[in-house]
Amino acid sequence: MMFAAATAALCVAMLLALVRALLGPTLFDRVLAVNSFGTKTVLMIAMLGFLTDRPDFTDIALLYALINFVGTLAVLKFFRYGSFARPGGRAQQGEGE
Amino acid sequence: MEVLLDILSGILLAAGSFFILVGAIGLIRLPDVFARMHGAGVTDTLGAALFIGGLMLQSGLSLITVKLLLILVLFFFASPTSSYALANAALSQGLKPWSRDEKAKDEKEGAS
Amino acid sequence: MRHVIALGVTLYVTWLLLSGVYQTLWFVLGVISCAICVGIALRMEVIDRETYPVHLSMILPRYWLWLFKEIVLANFDVTKRILAPSLPVNPQLFRVKATQRDDLGKVIYANSITLTPGTVTVDIDGDEFLVHALSDSTKDDLETGEMDRRVTALEGSS
Structure with a gap:
């Protein structure tokens, strides 16, 4: 019962994040919304494990948290430098541009 | 004892859900990216901590608890890093933070 | 080793x-x-005191406890501001001085600032951080410099 209520609250929060991802005037609003959506997804997966009585789902949640983090950084890097391979950081910034 | 733990974890889950919802509302209501980051921060820190705390009480003392704790630690390390990356990228792309004074000034100029 | x-x-x-x-x-x-x-x-060659700060492992938990308390307080503040119908926020950028000596201390300080809702570190320039704050009160909290002092103490005791 309380798992179901918490899942419902998570669903509403995910919906709001999706609305921001669709509306978001700038690219960064969208990235932020997707990152936040990912955080809620991690919690949702961990929750689903308890809801369906299969707590092994926490492994998947852990993995998703890692992928969400790396994914956000990758997207930001991609839109900043136009490729995944160019070096980041302040020192190299001036060279390519 | 079992019932007490259930009630306690229910309270934690409810509080966690509340803060997650607040973060999502902040994501919608606040005026620009930089301000919205603070809203997302509420979800990432206290919301996630309370929520996972509630789940940990449910699972009792087992490996699942440890894994949930690892997720939480990961959140607390990863969330500021990605926030910083996002804020820095937004600023270096020339995005100006929304501010109350400038908005008032703009409106005055628009009116005159 | x-x-x-x-x-x-x-x-x-x-x-x-x-x-x-x-x-x-x-x-x-x-x-x-x-x-x-x-x-x-x-x-x-990535194993050194920066990537693996063993020397901090004994005193870090105490700092974490204090930081968690700060995070909870800041969360309540931000929650109140988000839920208030008039949206009483005044977002602003300001600079704050960091007194840490090495990069590790600066990273801990910058991440602590970002982790407390209401303040986000946007840029690091030498020993000055560019911080975005949601409101005047969160800005004032940071400018008292207590967090800065605690992180520096963390560094000094190692």
Whole structure:
């Protein structure tokens, strides 16, 4: 019962994040919304494990948290430098541009 | 004892859900990216901590608890890093933070 | 050497906790994979006091407790502001001085600032941070410099 209520609250929060991802005037609003959506997804997966009585789902949640983090950084890097391979950081910034 | 733990974890889950919802509302209501980051921060820190705390009480003392704790630690390390990356990228792309004074000034100029 | 051993032990403990299977074969497999990881890290020359701050492990938990208290308080403040119908926020950028000596201390301080809702570190320029604050009160909280002092103390006691 309380798992179901918490899942419902998570669903509403995910919906709001999706609305921001669709509306978001700038690219960064969208990235932020997707990152936040990912955080809620991690919690949702961990929750689903308890809801369906299969707590092994926490492994998947852990993995998703890692992928969400790396994914956000990758997207930001991609839109900043136009490729995944160019070096980041302040020192190299001036060279390519 | 079992019932007490259930009630306690229910309270934690409810509080966690509340803060997650607040973060999502902040994501919608606040005026620009930089301000919205603070809203997302509420979800990432206290919301996630309370929520996972509630789940940990449910699972009792087992490996699942440890894994949930690892997720939480990961959140607390990863969330500021990605926030910083996002804020820095937004600023270096020339995005100006929304501010109350400038908005008032703009409106005055628009009116005159 | 201390850092190499600490890294290996941490990796192995993590392996044991995540695998959940306790048989001889799995123990051996864990040792092999951890050894490979430590070997790669040694080849990359990334094991030093910065990537693996062993010297902080004893005093860090106390700082975390204090930081968690701050996070909870800041959360309540931000929550009130978000839920208030008039949206009483005044977003602004300001600079704050960091007194930490090395990069590790600065990273801890910057991440602590970002972790407390209401303030986000946007840029680091030498020993000055560019911080975005949601409102005047969160800005004032940061400018009292208590967090800065605590992080510097963390660094000094090692």
